[in-house]
Amino acid sequence: MAIKTVICIGMAGSGKTTFMQRLNSHLHAAKEPPYVINLDPAVLRVPYGANIDIRDSVKYKKVMENYNLGPNGSIVTSLNLFSTKIDQVIKLVENKRDKYEHCIIDTPGQIECFVWSASGSIITESFASTFPTVIAYIVDTPRNSSPSTFMSNMLYACSILYKTKLPMIVVFNKTDVCKADFARKWMTDFEAFQEALREDQELNGESGMGSGYMGSLVNSMSLMLEEFYSQLDMVGVSSYTGEGFDDFLNAVDNKVVEYESYYKAERERILKEKEEREKAEKEKSLEHLMKDLGIKEKVGLEKTSNDDADVLSDLEEGENDGIILRDEEEGIDREYTFAGDERLTGEINSRDTPDLQRRYEEALQKVAKSASSETAENIAKYIRQ
Ligand SMILES: Nc1nc2c(ncn2[C@@H]2O[C@H](COP(=O)(O)OP(=O)(O)OP(=O)(O)O)[C@@H](O)[C@H]2O)c(=O)[nH]1
Numbered sequence: 202m203a204i205k206t207v208i209c210i211g212m213a214g215s216g217k218t219t220f221m222q223r224l225n226s227h228l229h230a231a232k233e234p235p236y237v238i239n240l241d242p243a244v245l246r247v248p249y250g251a252n253i254d255i256r257d258s259v260k261y262k263k264v265m266e267n268y269n270l271g272p273n274g275s276i277v278t279s280l281n282l283f284s285t286k287i288d289q290v291i292k293l294v295e296n297k298r299d300k301y302e303h304c305i306i307d308t309p310g311q312i313e314c315f316v317w318s319a320s321g322s323i324i325t326e327s328f329a330s331t332f333p334t335v336i337a338y339i340v341d342t343p344r345n346s347s348p349s350t351f352m353s354n355m356l357y358a359c360s361i362l363y364k365t366k367l368p369m370i371v372v373f374n375k376t377d378v379c380k381a382d383f384a385r386k387w388m389t390d391f392e393a394f395q396e397a398l399r400e401d402q403e404l405n406g407e408s409g410m411g412s413g414y415m416g417s418l419v420n421s422m423s424l425m426l427e428e429f430y431s432q433l434d435m436v437g438v439s440s441y442t443g444e445g446f447d448d449f450l451n452a453v454d455n456k457v458v459e460y461e462s463y464y465k466a467e468r469e470r471i472l473k474e475k476e477e478r479e480k481a482e483k484e485k486s487l488e489h490l491m492k493d494l495g496i497k498e499k500v501g502l503e504k505t506s507n508d509d510a511d512v513l514s515d516l517e518e519g520e521n522d523g524i525i526l527r528d529e530e531e532g533i534d535r536e537y538t539f540a541g542d543e544r545l546t547g548e549i550n551s552r553d554t555p556d557l558q559r560r561y562e563e564a565l566q567k568v569a570k571s572a573s574s575e576t577a578e579n580i581a582k583y584i585r586q
Pocket residue numbers: 211212213214215216217218219220241309310311374375376377378438439440441442
């Protein structure tokens with residue numbers, strides 16, 4: 202049986218980590234313990250037992266020092282370094298398919314570092330192409346009770362939905378402080394949202410968010426979001442009390458069915474199209490090259506392909522698979538770490554290893570796009586010159 206994967210994404214402070222902790226204990230109580238992954242390299246304390254923790258592999262502070270980066274740059278670089286090993290992570294999770302029903306993943310609080318980075322896409326894609334994967338978008342309910350903040354958050358969720366092309370559940374967290382009924386109403390009844398906007402304007406006058414330019418922008422945006430809302434499931438939960446977690450798990454099951462029946466086929470179609478486009482481009486570039494060289498027959502086209510280029514991973518399969526003890530006591534044995542791979546941990550200075558930067562960039566490039574068409578284009582350009 203395929204492991205259902207839930208990737209938790211949300212604005213800083215929305216309660217992702219607390220949600221993960223509660224979900225973990227909820228599944229433990231139901232005798233279905235999940236496989237847990239932490240992808241936040243900057244978090245100080247992980248209050249749940251993680252089976253895979255990025256902090257074991259990449260030392261966030263060392264990356265900051267060695268690469269002269271600020272906090273966000275270091276998070277992105279740590280994720281980049283980690284993503285070069287994602288195939289091994291996927292293999293590990295795959296090997297657990299008989300033991301676990303769910304795999305839950307926590308992501309960095311700096312949402313853009315994950316959602317809009319190349320490594321974030323690589324990690325998400327890798328999971329989504331192997332397991333039925335669902336995005337849980339965590340929202341801080343009390344902070345989103347004003348129509349304009351709500352709208353901004355929904356627009357962000359919308360961009361994530363269209364970026365990842367994965368089924369999404371909007372999780373209104375902290376319902377112990379503020380119930381999520383208003384959100385459900387706003388998402389299903391356009392008139393109710395308009396009414397809330399009007400009330401906001403009356404209450405706050407010109408200084409209110411529902412007034413002036415902002416008001417008309419939010420108004421027209423809410424029309425556009427109707428289509429987006431129709432693709433979503435929403436649940437209200439409290440990570441403090443555990444309220445709503447059964448609903449959340451039901452929503453995950455619904456979305457997994459949706460993933461299998463719609464998203465999977467759609468993803469495969471997009472990937473196939475992309476592959477065909479790249480193949481056509483590659484052949485076109487090679488044809489140019491042959492023309493420039495004055496060779497008439499298209500000899501050895503396959504040979505010039507870079508398909509056999511070095512694989513990302515330079516660790517042998519199975520290497521470092523041993524159980525490693527972590528910094529703090531979490532009551533669970535971590536199953537995987539890249540500790541010992543100095544390039545990842547940042548234990549050594551990049552200046553001492555001149556090829557470090559190059560290998561890192563190469564690895565990313567190989568994943569990001571097919572190198573072969575680019576190589577052919579470069580050769581053709583060079584010869585034309
Ligand atoms: N009342 C209430 N507070 C909550 C709930 N969930 C989280 N919090 C609080 O919200 C704050 C942020 O929670 P975190 O779990 O650290 O949020 P996060 O999204 O992981 O934070 P970053 O990783 O820093 O972005 C903490 O003070 C939590 O105690 C909840 O269900 N109810």
